[in-house]
Amino acid sequence: MVETTVPGDAGPPSAPAADTLRLGGVCKSYGVGTPVENEVLHGIDLALRPGEFAALVGPSGGGKSTLLSLMGLLDRPSAGSLHILGEDTGKLNDSQLTRLRGSAIGFVFQYHHLLPAFTALENVMMPILAARGRPDRDMRDTAAALLDQVGLTPWRDHLANNISGGQQQRVAVARALAMQPSLVLADEPTGNLDTKTADGVFDTLRRVNEASHTTFLIVTHDPRLAQRCDRIIDLVDGRIVSDRANVAR
Amino acid sequence: MNPLLPFEWIAAFRFMREGLSQTLLIITGVALGVAVIVFMSALLSGLQSNIIRRTLNSQAPIVVLPPEQLARPLRQGGVAVTVQPRSQKLRSIDQWQKIRADIERMPDVTEVTPVVSGPGFALRGNATKAVTLIGIEPESYLRVIALAEKVIQGDITLTSTDIVIGTELAKDLGAGLGDKLRVSTASGAVETLRVTGIFDFGNKAVNGRNVFVGLRTAQSLLNLVGGVSSLEIKIRDPFAAETIAQAIYAETGLLADSWIKTNAQFFTAIAAQSLSNTVIRFFVGLTAALGIASVLVVSVVQKSKEIGILRAMGTSRGQILRLFLVQGGAMGLAGSMLGSLLGYVFLLVWQGVARNPDGTPLFSIEIPPLLFLAAAVGATLVGILSAVVPARQAARLDPAVAIRG
Ligand SMILES: Nc1ncnc2c1ncn2[C@@H]1O[C@H](COP(=O)(O)OP(=O)(O)O)[C@@H](O)[C@H]1O
Ligand SMILES: [Mg+2]
Numbered sequence: 001m002v003e004t005t006v007p008g009d010a011g012p013p014s015a016p017a018a019d020t021l022r023l024g025g026v027c028k029s030y031g032v033g034t035p036v037e038n039e040v041l042h043g044i045d046l047a048l049r050p051g052e053f054a055a056l057v058g059p060s061g062g063g064k065s066t067l068l069s070l071m072g073l074l075d076r077p078s079a080g081s082l083h084i085l086g087e088d089t090g091k092l093n094d095s096q097l098t099r100l101r102g103s104a105i106g107f108v109f110q111y112h113h114l115l116p117a118f119t120a121l122e123n124v125m126m127p128i129l130a131a132r133g134r135p136d137r138d139m140r141d142t143a144a145a146l147l148d149q150v151g152l153t154p155w156r157d158h159l160a161n162n163i164s165g166g167q168q169q170r171v172a173v174a175r176a177l178a179m180q181p182s183l184v185l186a187d188e189p190t191g192n193l194d195t196k197t198a199d200g201v202f203d204t205l206r207r208v209n210e211a212s213h214t215t216f217l218i219v220t221h222d223p224r225l226a227q228r229c230d231r232i233i234d235l236v237d238g239r240i241v242s243d244r245a246n247v248a249r
Numbered sequence: 250m251n252p253l254l255p256f257e258w259i260a261a262f263r264f265m266r267e268g269l270s271q272t273l274l275i276i277t278g279v280a281l282g283v284a285v286i287v288f289m290s291a292l293l294s295g296l297q298s299n300i301i302r303r304t305l306n307s308q309a310p311i312v313v314l315p316p317e318q319l320a321r322p323l324r325q326g327g328v329a330v331t332v333q334p335r336s337q338k339l340r341s342i343d344q345w346q347k348i349r350a351d352i353e354r355m356p357d358v359t360e361v362t363p364v365v366s367g368p369g370f371a372l373r374g375n376a377t378k379a380v381t382l383i384g385i386e387p388e389s390y391l392r393v394i395a396l397a398e399k400v401i402q403g404d405i406t407l408t409s410t411d412i413v414i415g416t417e418l419a420k421d422l423g424a425g426l427g428d429k430l431r432v433s434t435a436s437g438a439v440e441t442l443r444v445t446g447i448f449d450f451g452n453k454a455v456n457g458r459n460v461f462v463g464l465r466t467a468q469s470l471l472n473l474v475g476g477v478s479s480l481e482i483k484i485r486d487p488f489a490a491e492t493i494a495q496a497i498y499a500e501t502g503l504l505a506d507s508w509i510k511t512n513a514q515f516f517t518a519i520a521a522q523s524l525s526n527t528v529i530r531f532f533v534g535l536t537a538a539l540g541i542a543s544v545l546v547v548s549v550v551q552k553s554k555e556i557g558i559l560r561a562m563g564t565s566r567g568q569i570l571r572l573f574l575v576q577g578g579a580m581g582l583a584g585s586m587l588g589s590l591l592g593y594v595f596l597l598v599w600q601g602v603a604r605n606p607d608g609t610p611l612f613s614i615e616i617p618p619l620l621f622l623a624a625a626v627g628a629t630l631v632g633i634l635s636a637v638v639p640a641r642q643a644a645r646l647d648p649a650v651a652i653r654g
């Protein structure tokens with residue numbers, strides 16, 4: 001595969017299909033039209049290539065979560081463009097965004113955010129269920145295989161609240177992969193876990209990335225884990241101050 | 250997960266199970282409301298139909314009288330005779346055979362029977378009782394008034410020398426089946442008649458006053474040979490009586506009294522009861538709706554993070570909306586089923602408690618299956634409607650904010 005883009009270069013929109021994600025001059029303001037209007041992202045240019053495993057680091061309040069919610073189509077930029085798989089998301093309406101989000105993007109959050117009324121297996125099935133409308137054998141098998149991949153087969157029928165924090169986070173990883181997304185966005189997925197458990201979850205992410213060629217963007221405060229990523233993007237006060245390939249790896 | 254259920258239903262039921270105590274509490278509340286409505290409605294319609302049935306058992310839906318004559322004072326007993334003696338002559342309906350045939354041809358009329366009635370006296374030994382003589386043509390009369398089932402001894406064949414009296418008169422005169430009575434009237438006519446039947450209308454006044462004789466016998470006793478004092482009419486729908494009575498008046502020019510007019514007070518009371526029943530239903534429904542809505546509003550707040558997560562994994566606004574509408578509808582439906590059962594039990598208990606001194610039920614309560622269906626549909630709709638506000642609130646939730654918490 002020929003690399004046509006350089007990290008941090010928005011590039012011309014002539015060949016956007018090569019990128020999983022492409023941001024051009026993205027700004028985000030909160031409280032627009034109120035006295036407390038506040039721009040937290042100032043013209044972000046960024047592209048993620050297929051199969052990339054990137055870390056997003058930076059001080060707290062720098063806009064990492066905000067950037068992830070834009071990339072994950074949970075919110076819209078105040079300015080700038082956002083392409084996902086070559087599609088200009090600015091041209092999509094709300095339900096089209098929801099559909100694209102469901103099929104192309106997987107989320108892992110710091111606090112696992114599983115649905116406590118469902119078992120581990122059912123939580124993993126949930127994105128497929130929401131997309132297809134009714135449960136079927138196939139989505140069950142898919143979910144079971146994913147749980148197996150994260151080593152949780154023995155806990156598949158436990159309610160989400162009845163397993164440990166590390167296990168819950170691995171269920172969340174499996175769930176993020178349920179729709180075979182092109183891009184997984186993880187916001188401090190190990191921030192809430194002890195070192196050993198955090199390593200386990202991180203290993204799982206890395207393994208999935210190598211096996212499936214899914215693009216990962218992982219927010220982390222842990223320099224040790226950041227050093228295990230292919231690329232490290234540093235976001236400070238709403239600006240990318242450094243974006244480099246991780247040669248140490 | 251049930252493969253037959255769509256995503257929204259599965260999630261709705263799990264959410265309700267998760268907040269089980271809240272869910273059960275609100276279902277119980279809805280159930281109590283529905284039980285009250287079912288109980289009250291069944292009781293009320295049971296009461297009404299009992300009274301209506303009793304009324305129509307002893308009264309024809311429509312009575313046609315000669316012009317300008319008020320029949321009611323006459324039918325109310327023999328007292329009138331002593332007030333207005335001798336000169337009082339009964340009026341007949343002119344050409345009643347032709348008019349009977351005309352009325353019988355009207356589409357909603359099922360039977361027309363001629364009646365000759367007037368005041369008289371029944372005498373036996375030293376006892377004398379004022380009576381209302383009612384001369385009838387048994388075959389047609391029995392199709393209008395359910396007299397046959399009231400006859401507890403003998404029968405109602407009525408040859409020209411027969412008389413059928415009530416239990417009360419039989420007691421007063423000490424007369425039994427087969428005994429002879431003398432019957433006289435103000436015109437001076439006297440007949441000796443044999444008691445061939447004794448009836449019980451469940452009404453002391455009627456049982457003591459009304460006596461039934463053959464049409465011809467009454468005609469000669471009341472000096473109305475060949476004439477009739479009224480035509481009594483049976484119709485398909487008793488509640489159409491007033492319109493049919495007016496149609497008869499328009500066609501014949503004769504006074505036609507419907508039972509609805511003669512029992513106007515009763516129907517006014519029914520209307521008032523129905524109104525208060527409607528008002529109570531409205532407030533019970535409103536209370537149930539507010540209960541369901543408040544539970545769901547709280548649930549939306551409690552679950553906002555989960556809703557955000559569902560949205561993040563591709564659940565649409567519409568799916569979230571339906572998820573909460575299903576919860577509202579399901580709670581309403583469950584409440585109504587439980588409430589119908591409860592209302593039914595109330596009714597059975599009440600039926601067991603409310604009895605006549607002799608142990609028979611005060612009246613039979615009909616429990617129309619349609620009432621339960623209406624309660625189920627109504628409560629489900631109330632549930633869905635009350636879920637609209639919280640459901641929209643949930644669907645509008647900004648997923649980014651919800652997840653951030
Ligand atoms: N919904 C919001 N409304 C207003 N301000 C917000 C909102 N979300 C985040 N912010 C502000 O945006 C800035 C960036 O926050 P965030 O994206 O959470 O940073 P990070 O994830 O890097 O800690 C912060 O100053 C925060 O207070
Ligand atoms: Mg953050």
